[in-house]
Amino acid sequence: MFAVGGNSGAKKKGKQGTKGEAQIFKENAETIAFYKNVLMITNGVFLVVHFIFYFITGFSTASFILFALSSAAAWYVWSFMRQFGTTKSGGSITDLNLPGSISDYAKDIILAIVISQSASLIHRYLWWFLLSIPLYALYKGIMLFFFSPYAQLGGGGNQDQDEQADGKKGGKGKVVRVARH
Secondary structure (H helix, E strand, C coil): CCCCCCCCCCCCCCCCCCCHHHHHHHHHHHHHHHHHHHHHHHHHHHHHHHHHHHHHHHHCCCHHHHHHHHHHHHHHHHHHHHHHHHCCCCCCCCCCCCCCCCHHHHHHHHHHHHHHHHHHHCCCHHHHHHHHHHHHHHHHHHHEEEEECCCCCCCCCCCCHHHHHCCCCCCCCCCCCCCCC
């Protein structure tokens, strides 16, 4: 309705542009640097607040152990993401910003750890938020296994029916509906 740019409403003809390897490498470096900064700032704030305020009120060994374990896990996931996004696998660099990729889950794990570390400064029982990571993995596994579009379709089938659906024999394809339970 209201065009801001000169050619913003027009549809482009031809193939949609893909990102080049140099642009993917640059975006991966920015993503890796961003998550490194997030981890460094969160770990620094946690340590400063924990040592300043908790030495006055009392030192919590359990909180410090949970912080050390969660920080080690977060830095391990970050190093995995860094290795995954900067090395060439099969001749090309893997894009860390693809939705639904393994790096997307790595980013979710880092953010869940950062949120739980920050929330634990408010109350020590908020460390239980770390349980959201395996619960989320279980949820994604169940959704992928049971509710994916291809999970309900059987591997074996009638060969004639498959050929008819492809249109190779010239017959009309039969619509098969899958009942979800």
